[in-house]
Amino acid sequence: MAGRAVRFHLQTQRGSRDGPTPNHSIDMLIRKLESIARLSDEEKNAIGHLPVTVRPLNAGQDIVREKDRPSQCCLLLEGWACRYQILGKGKRQIFSFHIPGDIPDLQSLHLKVMDHSVCTQSQATVAFIPHEALLELTATFPGIAAILWRDTLVDGAVFREWMTGIGRRTALQAVAHLFCELYVKLEAVGLARDHAYRLPLTQADLGDALGLSNVHINRVLKELRGKGWITLHGGRLEINGWRELAHLCDFDPTYLHLERRAA
Amino acid sequence: MAGRAVRFHLQTQRGSRDGPTPNHSIDMLIRKLESIARLSDEEKNAIGHLPVTVRPLNAGQDIVREKDRPSQCCLLLEGWACRYQILGKGKRQIFSFHIPGDIPDLQSLHLKVMDHSVCTQSQATVAFIPHEALLELTATFPGIAAILWRDTLVDGAVFREWMTGIGRRTALQAVAHLFCELYVKLEAVGLARDHAYRLPLTQADLGDALGLSNVHINRVLKELRGKGWITLHGGRLEINGWRELAHLCDFDPTYLHLERRAA
DNA sequence: CGGGAGGTTGAAATCACTCAATTAGAGTGG
DNA sequence: CCACTCTAATTGAGTGATTTCAACCTCCCG
Structure with a gap:
């Protein structure tokens, strides 16, 4: 304890x-x-x-x-x-x-x-x-x-979205979608801005969330970094290419049902 | 209409x-x-x-x-x-x-x-x-x-279980798990018994539910039939090897939360 | 007896996994 | 401050599961 x-x-x-x-x-x-x-x-x-x-x-x-x-x-x-x-x-x-x-x-x-x-x-x-x-x-x-x-x-609703992520998106899209989702959720409660946030997850965690192996997550991250769309280091994620990332995975935040923003 | x-x-x-x-x-x-x-x-x-x-x-x-x-x-x-x-x-x-x-x-x-x-x-x-x-x-x-x-x-809870099916089970296990789940749900409301039920789903439907292609579903069904565990024909499923099927996918109906059975 | 949807099969291609080894980083104790 | 240790990240090579494509079959229905 x-x-x-x-x-x-x-x-x-x-x-x-x-x-x-x-x-x-x-x-x-x-x-x-x-x-x-x-x-x-x-x-x-x-x-x-x-x-x-x-x-x-x-x-x-x-x-x-x-x-x-x-x-x-x-x-x-x-x-x-x-x-x-x-x-x-x-x-x-x-x-x-x-x-x-x-x-x-x-x-x-x-x-x-x-x-x-x-x-x-x-x-x-x-x-x-x-x-x-x-x-x-x-x-x-x-x-x-x-x-x-x-x-x-x-x-x-989020469970459902993850189902489509795991079932019907490529690994690249799935990771991108998760990063977008987390940003929107954090931003909504004032815990993130400027498309950056603390991400206390290991690559194995990401893999277990998306139905992928830690090794493959690593390669996907490498690719996203290579494209210059993200910076991920020391538990901090910066999304440098929000537009590209969101477009890649067809991100639509409707399912988060954030009708109003938290104060 | x-x-x-x-x-x-x-x-x-x-x-x-x-x-x-x-x-x-x-x-x-x-x-x-x-x-x-x-x-x-x-x-x-x-x-x-x-x-x-x-x-x-x-x-x-x-x-x-x-x-x-x-x-x-x-x-x-x-x-x-x-x-x-x-x-x-x-x-x-x-x-x-x-x-x-x-x-x-x-x-x-x-x-x-x-x-x-x-x-x-x-x-x-x-x-x-x-x-x-x-x-x-x-x-x-x-x-x-x-x-x-x-x-x-x-x-x-069912969404979550499907997530693990799509993300962490083999195709064979995923199909088996879905068949077990549907039987238990149908049986609970009196719409199935003796491990058999009407299944109005195409192989493409099964694939879209489990994140697999219709072709692969076909092959998985063939294998399950080959083992003698199921009979699936004309929209009717019979589970001939319930024990084996449930064991294959480690089926545990807790997540269905059927505390009481419907009358 | 045609038409169409759904089922079945083979072959090639691809995505992702496993295994195994190496490197990087963070924390700890001396 | 350095050696030690542990966890996490990274990389390569080989393997395997599943997809895609394309053809063909079967059954049902009008």
Whole structure:
């Protein structure tokens, strides 16, 4: 375990310590929800009273595992996470990457058994929220339920897009598409601009996400670098040829359903 | 268009005609929802008053298309449907197959723009339900909202499983896994037994679902037939070697989240 | 008995994989 | 600051799975 859990009840404590506090995490959640729909004061107040446990995590730590029956959801405050499944014979499929503001295991609210695992992809801070509290919140405020439901629907849309990436795009297009997707998602929450961002993924991670081998990912990256479209070094990606990259993979961000931008 | 639309208000008409009536469709919906959780009489009554339009469709007809902004959802009463997307250059990716009881475009309730299309895969009967009515229903009955939400979450779980099929399984395993999945889903709603079912899919459809060419699907089927594990002819599949097939692809139905079986 | 969609097969080409070795970088302890 | 170590990145060579192309067959339906 990477650090001590810190349990708070919201709005009874002020963040006098370093690092993300529960207040910070609730702000994150409210900002996230308001990026979709307006919240009433009553709704915000109810969210503010959610019991939250904040915990720092190291890279590569599982947050929930396949077969678990979790009793809480995790809100990612800092760092990246991914969802994945291990097949026999050491193969791995990564289903999604998650960035601050995401609730990667929101589905566990209604699907009792985990059919995959969630893992940190970098150092991270997560806020755990008990199912019980979330279920009560969504039962009381259908508007909040609708926003969270919508969030899982967007997840599904991204899964579909990845399916076409894996199934019907060339390796070059698949990598390009992933880079475009991640940029648009990060940019939307203010974590990237100027077509550059921190990318805490190894080539093996990229391969496991796109159904390719790490070796082949390496060659694809070499080609993209050779064309001068990307710079990737030390976990930082710069897209120097956005237009070309987006055109190569026919990138259309409709499926991300970013109707409004986060504040 | 394949036939006339028939508009009813539920429980005000009795099905004196041939074919599925709105009552039939509401029964289907209630049965579907009750396969997940018990419904109160009040909830059943509210569902019974949903306005529904029943329509027969031919095979290969689009129900909704990418870029559409639908104002209704469709409940599949008879026949199969699939969700898909066309890429440039004539490539197609199929995201899911749907069977009676499914609401393939339920996501449109909260995602305004379609990022893919839905198409009948055989002759089919569908019931259209206005978004307006569903939104009111879910706002009034959080329990019903939760069941429908859950349904879309299972969709997502199947998408993930398909991702691993396309990305990390061999062609043989991928086909085997799909056949197992479809059997379990059909069996759960009483549409299959004895490891056999009607499969209204061409080899090209299977290929587009699994990210393979129709030619290769053909060869894989030949191999599965050669092993004596399946019989596939005239749109009917018999799995003669269920154990072997399931073992080949390491089939684990957890991801289908069939906690209870439909009546 | 024709027409058409779907199924089947062979041959050649291609994309991506595996294996194996080498290099680069980051972190650690002396 | 350097040697050591571990992980990740890189490269080459050989292999294998799957695609593409093209032809032919089969079955169903009107």
